[in-house]
Amino acid sequence: MSADPKRHLSRSALDEYLYNPSPAVVTIPGVPNCRLVVDPERRRIALQSPYDGLPVPALDLEYAELKAVSTGGTQWYELSIQYARHPHESYLFLSDIADLIQQEGCSFEEATMSAVATFEQILAHSRSLSRERQIGLFGELIFLLSCIQATTAGESIAAWKGYAPHEHDFVFPTGAFEVKTTTTETRRHRISSLDQLSPLPDSPLWLVSIQLTSASPATGRTLAQVVEEARRLADDDPELDKSLARAGWRDRDSATYRTPYRLRSTPVAYAIRGDFPALTRPAIARGCRNPELIVDASYIVDVTGLTANEPPSPANLFTRG
Template identity: 40%
Template sequence: MAIPIAGTPTLRLRVDPPRSRLTLRVPLASEVEPPVNTLAHVAVEVRIDGNQRFLEISTTDERLVVDGHAMLMAVADRIQLDGIEPVEALEQTLATWETILASRVRLTLQAEVGLVGELLVLRAMLDTAAAGASAWRGGLSEEHDFGFADVDVEVKTTTSEQRRHWIHGLGQLVPTGDSPLWLLSVQLTRAGEGDGHRLPELIDDLRTRVSGADRAILDQSVAAAGWSDDQRDLVTDRWRLRTPPVAFHVADDFPRLTPDLLAAASIDVAPLRQVTYEVELTGRPASSDPPATVATIIKDLGKAFDD
């Protein structure tokens, strides 16, 4: 059944119930080529009827009968009401629908776990007044995650039963200036219902603890780490500490790759564009005499294991 669509130029909507298919037929100039179609359930074809070329846009999935009709009518309105050429009208309509119906993007699991680990450290830091929120460098592309008066700290978080951590880049375990560098190893595991922390709840909790410039730093840092509040319902896992955190002094005996170490081995690092490696710290004893700030944070995070 072909239904004329009133207006100029004359368009037709063909309804094919047995195949649950809708087709919009549009006159097409002889010199115009159809667009490349990247959609799985929309067909775009050129037909010749007599001496006239037509562009036929069809839905090919029965689930698109209702929504596909709205899309085809949007194409028809652009052609008849806005005077847009058929191919451009189709491209504009599909671009609009793709934008409106774009999938929401949530943090990767690795990014979520890493952010939870850093926020737990931040909460312990605020609870003990070890430092203000400005000490957290979060996702701001600084050398290390936390910069305190007495030490820089790189927080590494894993969900593995082993204390294994990924190091990103040759500079991540290089001390900055005269500040000693410590790595704080955090192990998380999924918690039961009502136990542990969901990432959005943890962010909300921290927002209640800071204000003014510190609140701005918190919001800026979680955003730089990839968080936005429209992900709240997509992030459902609850996390708790698997073990008490352990701190390691990143000194000469710590396993790592750095530009200086590779240069000492006569390895030219200039051609190395990306370096990522995993460090196995399972069974490695914690470094003794951590700086006061690190010791305070470890003690606060370890309270859950005191019983």
């Protein structure tokens, strides 16, 4: 069913609600009354329609919840979606339900089940990894594979910290390693915070630069294949699965990661020392007034022209190819 533009928000109109931090309630014209609840802070969007007293049907979807709620003295059916990176698709899903209720005379349950059949695939994959996170996880895993061969599976998995806030990707007794992966022809890497390239006390910090390029199935590996290779090499260590889950990996999404990748070049490492172009809190303190007012920043650094260094074990095996 095509949406009536007079009944529903345009993409730009919806964006105004999505980029406003305050929750909003938008009435959808028609009978019975239907309204949209947009809550950008919680990344949640919901459709409400008057509750008729019948049992609320079960809805077996991971990122959608159907329940009865009471607001302003009125009881409603409420179907809410944690939309993650798909707010517009989620809105279309809820708009379709509203059309079925108001224009086709369907009950809330009938309309919901009909729309679910159409949109289930979108909902099922609403939290699969973005392409940027896929590339990042691919790089961390192939670095992990090399570390396992240089040390042990247990030691390497325990050293993998990249999924945790304010931690470097890998922390070994020999030093910490930030693993950065790009598919560009130059070694341009995004640094996500002012702390990411700040060394820990008494622990040298290294940036490991990986360049990937798309490949054929015969010459490359998909992210799912690298995950399976890591599991084999780690002898299905349950700690690896815990780390993968914290990094956002879910087996149910593996079929969506279809692109094979291979190394574009041999990985290299750079020592994060005083001459490395890093934007850190000490650097800001030296270079501007009121540095305490700069809360955080992300930036892109191009290390293509820098001279690489020989990193300590276990990274040295990785950079030797």
